[in-house]
Amino acid sequence: MTSFDPLGDNQRFAHWSGHVRQWGSGDANCRSWFGGKVIDALCEVLDEHLQAAEPPRSLAKPAAIGCVPWLTSDAVVDRLCRLDHLCVVLDKGCEFVPGRLIDDASPFPNVLPALGGVVPPGEHPIAIGPSSLWPEYNVGPVRLLGWQGRESGKPLLHAKLLVLGHIGLVRHEPEGAPKFEEVEFVPQSVWWGSANWTETAQKHLEVGFWTDDTDLAREAAYFVGDVIAFSEPVGSTSPGPRPDLVRLEYDEAAMAEASHYYDD
Numbered sequence: 001m002t003s004f005d006p007l008g009d010n011q012r013f014a015h016w017s018g019h020v021r022q023w024g025s026g027d028a029n030c031r032s033w034f035g036g037k038v039i040d041a042l043c044e045v046l047d048e049h050l051q052a053a054e055p056p057r058s059l060a061k062p063a064a065i066g067c068v069p070w071l072t073s074d075a076v077v078d079r080l081c082r083l084d085h086l087c088v089v090l091d092k093g094c095e096f097v098p099g100r101l102i103d104d105a106s107p108f109p110n111v112l113p114a115l116g117g118v119v120p121p122g123e124h125p126i127a128i129g130p131s132s133l134w135p136e137y138n139v140g141p142v143r144l145l146g147w148q149g150r151e152s153g154k155p156l157l158h159a160k161l162l163v164l165g166h167i168g169l170v171r172h173e174p175e176g177a178p179k180f181e182e183v184e185f186v187p188q189s190v191w192w193g194s195a196n197w198t199e200t201a202q203k204h205l206e207v208g209f210w211t212d213d214t215d216l217a218r219e220a221a222y223f224v225g226d227v228i229a230f231s232e233p234v235g236s237t238s239p240g241p242r243p244d245l246v247r248l249e250y251d252e253a254a255m256a257e258a259s260h261y262y263d264d
Helices: 038-054 074-080 099-104 214-230 254-262
Strands: 030-033 061-070 085-091 142-145 161-174 180-193 205-211
Touching: 030 038, 038 161, 038 180, 038 205, 061 074, 061 214, 074 099, 085 161, 085 214, 142 214, 161 214, 161 254
Parallel strands: 061 085, 085 142
Antiparallel strands: 030 205, 061 161, 161 180, 180 205
16 A cells, blocks of 8 residues: 655645744634644644633633544544534544544533424424523534445535533623523634545645634534534434434414413
């Protein structure tokens, strides 16, 4: 079998590989990496996120949501397993699903906007009335999306995104309404780039970017939330996309009756 040297080690690219470059303007911290060792940079970003959450720790728990076609890097898996909450969606055609993440990583609660209106089938009532409690559940740390197999031309989950943040109580003070607190995922930063999170990505020429720009991190979290809501649990046998989460319905009659009662 032919063995290839990493392209990033070539003298043409050695001055790029492993070197961080700052970009952007304003208050956001923005970094980029080119050439080789881009997966090492992703690991550095994860290490920083985990270290920032070390004791003395608040009630907020370090968490992440993401999507990537393939995930085989032991170094990346090691760090993802250390998060308090995780959900990563892989392409359903991937040949390997990291068992350590399934067994050791903590699942992600349904605190994303895209998960607020759906529930796993059979586990919760899907009709919400005026006195109903909002369903709480977890999604697995690894899920799948798309089509089975590796056929040429099939659409892929090809986005490589990791949104880092924390889960904790967020206080809301709406104008003209009572103050309240609820558990939310608060996005803090986002990683994206060309590299799959794999061992072989270390041999490629890749690019990677990270920023703590709050607007971009929030939009990335919304996107990944929709990816999670459209995904399926590990072990799904559906040949094509078949999201397993069922949309909640509202008991309109009960809602109307309750509204009439309070109006009176």
